[in-house]
Amino acid sequence: MTLLRNDTAAPGREQSRPGRRPAWWSARRRDRLAGYLFIAPQLVGMILFVLLPLGLMFWYSFHDWNVLAGGFTFSGTENYERLAQDPALPGVLGATAAFSVGLVALNLSLALVLAILLNQKLRGTIVFRTIFFSPVAVTLVAWTIVWRFLLQDDGGINGLLSTLGVEGPNWLRGETTAMIAVVVVQVLKNVGLNMVLFLAALQGVPKELYEASTIDGANAWIRFRRITMPMISPTILLTSIITVVGSLQVFAQIDVLTSGGPGTSTTVLVYYLYQNAFQFHDFGYGAALSVLLFAIVLVLTVIQWQMRRKWVVHED
């Protein structure tokens, strides 16, 4: 509002006091300058740490860059041709898809169930909310290292199972169990965040809707299906986009828990990218893999955004 007032007053002031300052130094320009200065730190940060690296990533992907040999030569689409023929890539994409699907399905469903349970007016819910949210505040690597010890063959999980008379598998050494372990460790780390978002959405659903539907004879399932789900659908969209994008960026958990193994069963795209760029010193191909990851994230986000028209009831 202040800006608008200044805008309208500026010409008059300029006309009434000519010569006190240059004509171009109007209140409107002053306000604009102030605006630009306010956003400058964020803008410069965005340019330096997001847009510039993004541009450089595309640039590097068209080059053969071997750090040790000191070579940086334009190679056209060579890295992309290699991408298309890379025999390891289908397995890597498969592991990425398995991880993402497992993570998104488990995370969202568990977060929603926890949010519904903790939305009840019962004693102790605040304690449970804190318990489920607290892993979000824990350092990711510390969390993962503790889980690595728990998941070892002679670790805490199998120790617990053995007291129940069950012989647990060697979690991080079996191809399927390793993937399950990585997904579960990641879900337990972050489910609290989605749970809080769902909880906030659930508490925003007007009580009158439930009262009216109860009077009309709707049972608990129908109330959930016909009222709760549509009313929290914007939050479902938000959490699903955040979780899908997050699932494609998983790195530290893989590095600490499995290093991509056993075999290559947990080598997801980001980890493969890291291996190529930082372990195999092939930054050009690593950049091409980054472009592929960027494209996948972009496409999935656009699809989810478009799909909102079908199942997001309101976007208030």
Place this chain on the structure above:
Amino acid sequence: MKYTRLLLAAAAAAPLALAACGGESDDGPVTLRMTTWSASEDHLAMLNEIADAYIADNPEVEAIEFDPLAFEGYTSTLTTQIAGDNAPDLAWILENSAPDFVSSGALVPLSETLSETEGYEYDDLIPAATELWRQDDELYAYPFSTSPFGVFVNNDLLAEAGQPTAAELIASGEWTWERVVEAGAAVHAATGSDGIVIRDFDYTGWDNLSTLWTGWGASAWSEDGAECGFDDPEMTEALTFMHDAVFAQEAMPGPGTTADFFAGEAAMTVTQISRAGLLAEAPFGWDLVPLPAGPAGEYSVIGQGGLGVLTVAPHPEEAADFLAYMTSPENSAKLAQYFPPPRESQLTAEVLGQANPLLTPEQLQTVVIDRIDAGVVKPSHTGQAQLDQAVRAALDPLWTADADVPAVLAELCTAIDPLLAQ
């Protein structure tokens, strides 16, 4: 008041302007930076002492900074610094990265600088120790640490299981892998502790298994690096032996289990002498002996660390001069406190004993000095990082109780053949 908002905005943006200022001039004395994978205070104190003495006599160098990087991911961090135009002047280089660094032109040739340095005694360097760091007779890095692998033994655990000590087995000519695994299995059965641990293998660091398979005359690939050796009969026999030791005899800890010899959790461990320091306050009786003999007889395996000057270093000439100073006979003797030197004249029990008071002259003689000349260096190849990853992934199926060893090894060769051919 009308300028208040503008002033606030300017204040918000001020840090950017400040950040844009800075930088330093290249004129005048230079500062050298060297990366290491040791953050040991003792190591750094010794390096700083050598650096201070150099700076006192060389005014063109005003400071030498030692920059310890984490051992895990050391080479990745180093190459990232190079890629980010922030290369150090000198760097420690792991033996498994040696072929990549030496063959790529990433390192400054050192032969001329070293041989022309007064009093350097270039010919004193042992050829077997420098081989990995040479190309076409040109030396690209100085192997500052050349350390054979040996076996640390917990005599108390062996006695508890009714087994003879390592010294007794050596005396009776029974110090063989077969007997070692038998003793390890007995320890596991009698005490629940693990028998023998190949340290740092942990079912990922497979190159440490060369301390075992060399005893069968096996090698990861042919000498010229072109042919896979994992499907050779010697390798199949060696890894079948190891598979049995893990899963049938339970003499070695299985995948996903940990046992620290130095905490008294295992009877024997294969590692380098530099770990002896961990036994300073060991509550058990211990010994250090050479690797056991395999079917192919006695052998030794050495691990190395190299020191090189990077071609993209900010000050390569000054760095090469400092390297010559740091590795001169006088300073090499100081380095020998912690790292077995590649100099013939300094490989004596007396020199090594100064730094390893926990080890007897006999232990140093039999494990280190007698074994360096004939030592086989751990496997390394150009494109080592890719090979390392490929071999690890292909070996994973071997570490299950019902694994078909020859089939896994044949698959492994199929996986790495294209990489060896590069």
